[in-house]
Amino acid sequence: MTSPWLEGLNPEQKQAAKHNNGPLLILAGAGSGKTTVLVHRTGRLIQEGIASADEILVLTFTNKSARELKMRVEKKLGADAKKIWAGTFHGFGLYILKRFYKEAGLPKNFGIIDQGDAISIVKELLKTTKNANKDNFDPATILEIIGQLRQGKLPTLQDPEYVDICQALTPKYIERLRTLGVIDFDGLLLTPIELFNSYPDILDHYQQQFRHFMIDEFQDTNDSQMQLITLLVSKTHNITVVGDDDQSIYGWRGAEIEHILNFPQKFPHCKSVYLTRNYRSKEAILNLGNFVIQQNSKRHQKKLSAAGYTEPGTKPEIFVFDTDLDEIQGVLKQINHFRAQGYHFHDICLLYRSNSQGGLLEAHLRKEQIPYNITGGQGFFDRKEIKDVLAYLTCAFRPNEIAFRRILNTPSRSIGTKSITAMEEIATQENISFFQASKQFDLLALQNKTQHAVELLHENLQYVKKQMLHGSKTAGNTLLQWLEQIQYKQYVFSSFKDQHTAMKRWDLIQTFTSVLDAFIKTGGRSEQTILDFYQAMALGDVEKETGKNNSEVQLMTFHKAKGLEYPIVLLIGVEEDLLPHRSLGSNIAEERRLFYVGITRAKEHLLLTRAKKRTKRGRLMSVAPSRFLTEIPNDLVTIYPNGFRPISEDKRKAMIQKLYQRLESSSK
Incomplete structure (x- = not known):
């Protein structure tokens, strides 16, 4: 009698789902139904008594993938499927450390820090070093190199200064984590590996608990993940990996394509199944993909x-x-x-x-009022620098309080809270806008230095408006050069220790001014066109906040x-x-x-x-x-x-x- 878990599968998928014991490599091409195969194989192992649900460990790269697999198995198998351990590599590391925290040298209620917290620790440690150039190092880059050194890898950034300081900081960073009683994301993998190597009985405990191991998106595994897997499966060799070497695209963050390429050599009795039937794309598209x-x-x-x-x-x-x-x-x-x-x-x-x-793209989609959604990453118009420049543009052509408050001290003009409070009081007393109140110098009684700074800001706003409308250069180029003149470019570059990051932020502003020029090219160089540009750029934010667009x-x-x-x-x-x-x-x-x-x-x-x-x-x-x-x-x-x-x-x-x-x- 055919297992219900094999129904609806193509021959190659059936071949993978029918595999019982020993290493299995499922090479699943794009759109070939790899999740379906994992679900059906898991369900069949349980239903046919080859493994109990609590003996199966499924490791994925997202909690969403793990939940989907368990839900699909549970739908056909019932509540027993809840006993499957399915989650991310880091989640599994945490699962181990919660039980064996003492052996790992951690307090019972140890904390987990994210990248932001880890960078803060690096910044602290940098202050304590005697390196004369310590202010020139990017903490995020240092953290990345520390992670590579902890894995025993050569740093990808071959800058002698960075390598030297990271080698000096790595033991201090690890000690700082221990002192704080916390663990970082790298530690969630590295510490269990150290535990397994130092305490064979702990490794044996998990080898007895889990008899079948399934790894999704295997082409994305890094060295730490591979070490952890290798230790776990060394007793049963019941390991199933699913992946596609042709979709290995995360080498820049540590993924090693060699793990999937060399899997048959690492596990000599491995069975390989190729899933090449694509259920997503039309033939003409696949012809191109195959050739590439x-x-x-x-x-x-x-x-x-x-x-x-x-x-x-x-x-x-x-x-x-x-x-x-x-x-x-x-x-x-x-x-x-x-x-x-x-x-x-x-x-x-x-x-x-x-x-x-x-x-x-975003700017022109907004201009044409085409609704859009950005998946992952920060939107162009969500960047602080773009919000700043939009605020300057607003104050030059159609000032409002929110925009003016944003630019008043960006970059710093040493306009203090006391002066701003005085502007607010004058605005209330005279029933005028905050922007207008900032120009009532006879009523404000500001200190000479502060008054000069505010006067200069207003003069600059009038100047850039005039030049953008009537100057010899394009409005976008005028705005860009003006931002340099008022020290905004210097402000951007001083905000980042890493000059490469600062340049990328300045490039965003150059993109913004290019879009402005393109807008003016179609609408004509006028105050109304620039106001239309501002409104088109702002409209997208309003529609996203109100949830106006479903498509x-x-x-x-x-x-x-x-x-x-x-x-x-x-x-x-x-x-x-x-x-x-x-x-x-x-x-x-x-x-x-x-x-x-x-x-x-x-x-x-x-x-x-x-x-x-x-x-x-x-x-x-x-x-x-x-x-x-x-x-x-x-x-x-x-x-x-x-x-x-x-x-x-x-x-x-x-x-x-x-x-x-x-x-x-x-x-x-």
Whole structure:
């Protein structure tokens, strides 16, 4: 009799679900139903008595994935499924340490600190060092290197000064955690490993408790996670790992693709099952994805086939534009194109490699009043620097109290609480706005230094307004240079010890001013156009707060898109320095895998866009197409070198017919 847990599975999925004991490698391609296989295999092991529910340990990378697996097993199996231990690696580490806290040298009620708390500890420790350059180190970078050193790895940042100070701080950092009676995220993995190595009886306890181990997204495991797994399974070797080496995209945060590539060598009697039937994408999209990923040599050889659609679908389309602004306009046209075909906003996903690209998209979506949602990361208009610049723009053209309060001491003008209170009192007494009250110097009786600072601020606001409307330079360039003149750029750079981070924040402002110039180009250089720009930029925030839009275009980076799918996907900025990204240019294989992940998010339509020129640091510069594009054979894609689809013959005839009809009706 066939197990109910094998019903509805394809032959390869059945093969994986029927496996009983010993190591199993499930190579699950994009959209191949890997979660279904894990659920059915888990349920079958329990129902057929091969393992009891409490003998099964499932490790995932998100609590959401763990909950979904347990719920799906429980739906068919009943309450017994609740005994399955399913959770994240860090959650399992915590589970161990709660029981064996004494052996780990922790207090019973030890705390767990997040990255922010850990960075604060690093800052404290930096103050105690005698290094003359200690103020130039970025605490977040130091914390990252300390984590690598604790794992016994060579630091990825080969800066001798950073390496030296991190080697000195690592033991102090560990001791500080012990003194505080807390553990950090790295410690949730490293401490259980130390426990298992120091106390074999503790390791034996968990090896007796758990007899079957299942690991999801195995391609994303780092060395600590692999060490923990290896220790746990060393007795039974009942380990099932599910993953796809072609979707290994987290090398920059410690994931080691070698773990999945070398799994058959590490476990010589391993059984390998390939899940290559894709239930997500149309054949034309998979043809492109297969070709792209086959250019990587270091991989498990496999090829996805379309199982979810009978027709191949339209070929992926490549749109080439002159500039990045033309590219954005082209993207907006494509959104409207698919909307006209009956798709909803939420069917459309815009993917980009770098968060810096998102700002330009956001601004133009707001301008066109197209609702959107950003998945992961901070929105462009949520950045402090953008809020500051919008406030300055507001105060120059249509001042209000909230905006003026924001800029009054940004950057610092040494305008104290006493002076601000005086402005508030004058505003109440004279029944005028806070902004107007700040100019009533005869009533305010401010100290000379404070009065000069406030007067200068008002003069600067009048000056930038005049120059933006009538100056020889564009309004955006005028605003950018003016922000430098009033020391705002210096303020941004002094806010970050890491100058690279500061430059990225200043780049956001340059993006903002570029969008402003593009807006003025279409609306004309006038006070009303700039006010319209401000209102368009502010409208998106209001609509998000009121929950006005239920259907929104999805915006996210390639990394955030992993595991998701949409009917229509646009990959934006497929150019050298963006994809592959200049910061990870040496790891071309991983960047190609990232490109592949983007391609395989699309279900029905895939569009790729690039510009010939892109604005960088305020200048329009020539850019080359991504090497990943130049590799693609022409027969796999349709290329539009001028950025638009030619009108079909049927559509052209229909347009001519309509024109004739209008002419006839107007002549009557």
